[in-house]
Amino acid sequence: MNYCSHCGAPVHYAIPDGDNRERHICTACDTIHYLNPKIVAGCIPVWEDKLLLCRRAIEPRHGLWTLPAGFMEQGETLSDAARRETREEANAEVELDELHTVITLPHVSHVQMLFRARLTAPVFSPGVETLETQLFREEEIPWDELAFETMRRTLRHFFADRRRGLFQLHVEDIPQAPPKGG
Amino acid sequence: MNYCSHCGAPVHYAIPDGDNRERHICTACDTIHYLNPKIVAGCIPVWEDKLLLCRRAIEPRHGLWTLPAGFMEQGETLSDAARRETREEANAEVELDELHTVITLPHVSHVQMLFRARLTAPVFSPGVETLETQLFREEEIPWDELAFETMRRTLRHFFADRRRGLFQLHVEDIPQAPPKGG
Numbered sequence A, B: 001m002n003y004c005s006h007c008g009a010p011v012h013y014a015i016p017d018g019d020n021r022e023r024h025i026c027t028a029c030d031t032i033h034y035l036n037p038k039i040v041a042g043c044i045p046v047w048e049d050k051l052l053l054c055r056r057a058i059e060p061r062h063g064l065w066t067l068p069a070g071f072m073e074q075g076e077t078l079s080d081a082a083r084r085e086t087r088e089e090a091n092a093e094v095e096l097d098e099l100h101t102v103i104t105l106p107h108v109s110h111v112q113m114l115f116r117a118r119l120t121a122p123v124f125s126p127g128v129e130t131l132e133t134q135l136f137r138e139e140e141i142p143w144d145e146l147a148f149e150t151m152r153r154t155l156r157h158f159f160a161d162r163r164r165g166l167f168q169l170h171v172e173d174i175p176q177a178p179p180k181g182g
């Protein structure tokens, strides 16, 4: 950040009065510009014993598989965001169940929040950011071609919980980018 | 938003190629400036059969009671944010238990996420944004002097779950500002 989005004057980086962190502060109008983590909302769409994955048509991780998820928008609820992303990426309608994972990635300031969900019908197709949509049984999951470490963890927890017959919420962090995946 | 924070040129409001919403787009460098919901992280600090509340020394809701919570910062985890806010507002150390409420306020684009937590010692005092800190039993909670509807709901769920002997996660939305409280 170099300029004030309110008045266009240059910003400087300093600790505001009463704060304890450096912020971008406007040199003209004194507006303090805060940066905040982003929420990635999505779901695990289930049909019978299978899950719906999407193969990414966009960077990062073009060509790799992911659960439908994306940035929550201003003015929507967390649930609406999860359903909207599923609609946009997979042309699929879901009914959301419980929240399944809340995973923080502090190095990129993302908090990924994925619900378990049921497809209302086995109807889906690639959205504009998707190359391919497909239902997978557990033994068919393309573990080596998953786009993100967060998705790998979410799927692992899902199958472990399902085998145990007890779903629960998993709140965890991925402290820094792993060597492969993200 | 009026100016590009990257180059200082004016922005216009339009739908970028491949998007479906209006965004602020720079007229000079084409940077798209996204706005995203903010996470409010905090906790319910428990000591024996009591909870710790803070009386606010800042607006909004100056003088009213709240659980310790505030905006999550870039680069921290959700848990770190909840513990930091408790330290800043109440000079108290907590061990976090499970996530208890995830409440979206779409009209202000906030997602409030509160953990249940245990004070590591009955040691607390007002931070700079707090007038007073106090432990309350259920029957002592100042229900009519709570700062936010989100806190009222979080406390109601907490006591209902405790009576039932089973804590769970509550994911819900407050679709628009209620007539009183927020």
Ligand SMILES: [Zn+2]
Binding pocket: A004, A005, A006, A007, A008, A009, A026, A027, A028, A029, A030, A031
């Ligand atoms: Zn300014």
Ligand SMILES: [Zn+2]
Binding pocket: B004, B005, B006, B007, B008, B009, B026, B027, B028, B029, B030, B031
């Ligand atoms: Zn620009």
